Amino acid sequence: xxxxxxxxxxxxxxxxxxxxxxxxxxxxxxxxxxxxxxxxxxxxxxxxxxxxxxxxxxxxxxxxxxxxxxxxxxxxxxxxxxxxxxxxxxxxxxxxxxxxxxxxxxxxxxxxxxxxxxxxxxxxxxxxxxxxxxxxxxxxxxxxxxxxxxxxxxxxxxxxxxxxxxxxxxxxxxxxxxxxxxxxxxxxxxxxxxxxxxxxxxxxxxxxxxxxxxxxxxxxxxxxxxxxxxxxxxxxxxxxxxxxxxxxxxxxxxxxxxxxxxxxxxxxxxxxxxxxxxxxxxxxxxxxxxxxxxxxxxxxxxxxxxxxxxxxxxxxxxxxxxxxxxxxxxxxxxxxxxxxxxxxxxxxxxxxxxxxxxxxxxxxxxxxxxxxxxxxxxxxxxxxxxxxxxxxxxxxxxxxxxxxxxxxxxxxxxxxxxxxxxxxxxxxxxxxxxxxxxxxxxxxxxxxxxxxxxxx
Amino acid sequence: xxxxxxxxxxxxxxxxxxxxxxxxxxxxxxxxxxxxxxxxxxxxxxxxxxxxxxxxxxxxxxxxxxxxxxxxxxxxxxxxxxxxxxxxxxxxxxxxxxxxxxxxxxxxxxxxxxxxxxxxxxxxxxxxxxxxxxxxxxxxxxxxxxxxxxxxxxxxxxxxxxxxxxxxxxxxxxxx
Numbered sequence: 001x002x003x004x005x006x007x008x009x010x011x012x013x014x015x016x017x018x019x020x021x022x023x024x025x026x027x028x029x030x031x032x033x034x035x036x037x038x039x040x041x042x043x044x045x046x047x048x049x050x051x052x053x054x055x056x057x058x059x060x061x062x063x064x065x066x067x068x069x070x071x072x073x074x075x076x077x078x079x080x081x082x083x084x085x086x087x088x089x090x091x092x093x094x095x096x097x098x099x100x101x102x103x104x105x106x107x108x109x110x111x112x113x114x115x116x117x118x119x120x121x122x123x124x125x126x127x128x129x130x131x132x133x134x135x136x137x138x139x140x141x142x143x144x145x146x147x148x149x150x151x152x153x154x155x156x157x158x159x160x161x162x163x164x165x166x167x168x169x170x171x172x173x174x175x176x177x178x179x180x181x182x183x184x185x186x187x188x189x190x191x192x193x194x195x196x197x198x199x200x201x202x203x204x205x206x207x208x209x210x211x212x213x214x215x216x217x218x219x220x221x222x223x224x225x226x227x228x229x230x231x232x233x234x235x236x237x238x239x240x241x242x243x244x245x246x247x248x249x250x251x252x253x254x255x256x257x258x259x260x261x262x263x264x265x266x267x268x269x270x271x272x273x274x275x276x277x278x279x280x281x282x283x284x285x286x287x288x289x290x291x292x293x294x295x296x297x298x299x300x301x302x303x304x305x306x307x308x309x310x311x312x313x314x315x316x317x318x319x320x321x322x323x324x325x326x327x328x329x330x331x332x333x334x335x336x337x338x339x340x341x342x343x344x345x346x347x348x349x350x351x352x353x354x355x356x357x358x359x360x361x362x363x364x365x366x367x368x369x370x371x372x373x374x375x376x377x378x379x380x381x382x383x384x385x386x387x388x389x390x391x392x393x394x395x396x397x398x399x400x401x402x403x404x405x406x407x408x409x410x411x412x413x414x415x416x417x418x419x420x421x422x423x424x425x426x427x428x429x430x431x432x433x434x435x436x437x438x439x440x441x442x443x444x445x446x447x448x449x450x451x452x453x454x455x456x
Numbered sequence: 457x458x459x460x461x462x463x464x465x466x467x468x469x470x471x472x473x474x475x476x477x478x479x480x481x482x483x484x485x486x487x488x489x490x491x492x493x494x495x496x497x498x499x500x501x502x503x504x505x506x507x508x509x510x511x512x513x514x515x516x517x518x519x520x521x522x523x524x525x526x527x528x529x530x531x532x533x534x535x536x537x538x539x540x541x542x543x544x545x546x547x548x549x550x551x552x553x554x555x556x557x558x559x560x561x562x563x564x565x566x567x568x569x570x571x572x573x574x575x576x577x578x579x580x581x582x583x584x585x586x587x588x589x590x591x592x593x594x595x596x597x598x599x600x601x602x603x604x605x606x607x608x609x610x611x612x613x614x615x616x617x618x619x620x621x622x623x624x625x626x627x628x629x630x631x632x
Contacts, residue, residue, distance in 0.1 A: 172566070213592075221573055
């Protein structure tokens with residue numbers, strides 16, 4: 001039975017009916033792409049091409065093309081990897097954790113956020129894959145297969161191998177979860193295509209929907225599967241960034257060797273992920289006229305999550321500084337003194353401004369309900385989170401234990417090119433998704449329309 | 457499947473009417489083939505008398521398979537097949553094996569459960585479903601009643617029961 005609350009604001013505005021939902025969301029899949037979409041696609045493909053050139057050079061000549069040196073053996077590659085994995089986390093938080101907490105506002109944003117997760121994880125995975133030099137052998141080396149040098153196995157004590165398992169499981173489970181949600185919506189498009197007499201589209205979307213029919217028994221099983229997947233994804237998403245942080249935390253490098261890393265990385269991941277969800281959704285809602293589905297209320301709730309996670313990240317930064325001093329460990333103390341006031345101080349203070357100061361502006365209601373301010377701040381947060389990873393990685397490495405090997409890191413065009421490549425993949429995939437797949441979960445929105453629409 | 461070829465199909469506009477309607481139809485001794493909805497309707501499984509899904513059990517079993525396989529693999533590879541001294545640690549110690557064990561538990565549980573769901577729900581990309589009413593994915597709830605199963609009742613009687621139970625339309629549908 002539906003429960004109508006007099007206290008809550010409607011989640012979907014504009015007095016939509018169930019039929020309107022099918023129409024509004026399917027329309028953009030059925031129509032011809034707009035000029036705006038072609039323009040966006042052209043820019044994404046240009047980025048992809050430029051990046052593909054850089055990646056081809058990296059494969060041909062090897063990763064010596066990167067700006068790494070003997071002291072700084074990890075820089076943009078791993079920074080970008082952690083950044084992209086982190087961005088992916090918001091999708092799972094919205095679709096799994098908010099499902100367990102019965103937060104129904106997630107229903108109009110979970111589809112796009114999960115798509116973002118999947119594309120972000122693909123982008124992230126490309127960095128370690130390229131780092132292995134021979135991309136085509138990398139997958140073979142990373143899996144527990146007896147290799148060509150004898151029956152030597154992979155090292156299960158290494159966090160880098162845990163990463164392989166964590167990221168590939170995370171990718172697979174997110175993909176399955178996302179696709180499961182798409183199945184009933186593909187069936188909506190199929191049946192509309194039958195009515196419109198478009199046979200090819202009907203066949204394609206029927207295959208995509210696995211012949212979905214929507215019987216009560218199937219729905220019952222479907223809901224139980226979705227709930228368990230959410231239950232599995234919740235610890236999974238927390239484990240992924242925990243394991244990513246262990247790449248650093250299990251080392252003996254001052255600045256990396258800290259037990260605060262797992263929760264601090266997970267909070268940072270959700271923080272940057274929500275920022276990216278906002279950047280993408282504000283554009284999507286405008287381009288596809290989804291203002292009634294992705295309302296200011298949604299934007300405001302996401303901004304509140306940004307305040308919470310941004311503040312957790314801020315506390316983590318301050319804790320790190322405090323412990324560096326309080327521990328009395330000379331090396332740890334120096335690593336942080338160098339971060340705050342050394343040659344990379346500009347990166348540290350950019351990170352502090354973008355991640356700790358700027359999200360606090362969302363305490364002001366006018367700012368967190370303003371689309372322009374949200375859009376600008378969401379980009380600022382993403383820049384800040386990129387700097388966070390850069391600061392952790394490069395400033396901890398560039399001042400070695402031996403002062404004679406102290407150095408700086410300068411990216412080459414190939415570092416930049418590969419980063420651009422991942423943007424190309426990400427935006428191309430996202431725009432293709434936004435055109436050919438329903439960007440809002442129709443079935444879920446329909447199930448709440450009676451109790452939360454203005455008409456009721 | 458020869459028996460179910462001729463159906464009486466009731467269309468419902470609203471989920472609350474549908475839930476009451478299902479009870480009324482079942483109380484008048486009619487067996488419902490299935491109800492098709494554009495979205496999951498809460499309480500419909502109870503109204504139709506469906507038993508709880510056993511998919512959670514499948515998920516648990518697949519998960520346990522993942523846990524066991526992951527532990528066996530790691531202990532065998534690093535403990536017995538090719539022991540390596542890594543930082544002077546034990547060859548097979550549990551703590552570093554936890555992450556991979558956890559990931560494989562989740563992976564097998566998720567894939568196994570979704571695979572089971574696809575099989576028991578007979579979902580295949582090349583299958584065209586038997587559609588009782590094309591609007592059942594859009595905004596209507598569609599109740600299908602098999603004439604062969606309800607042989608004791610005539611078409612008119614079934615239509616009348618459906619109308620009395622709140623159906624906005626009653627149609628007939630045959631498949632060949």
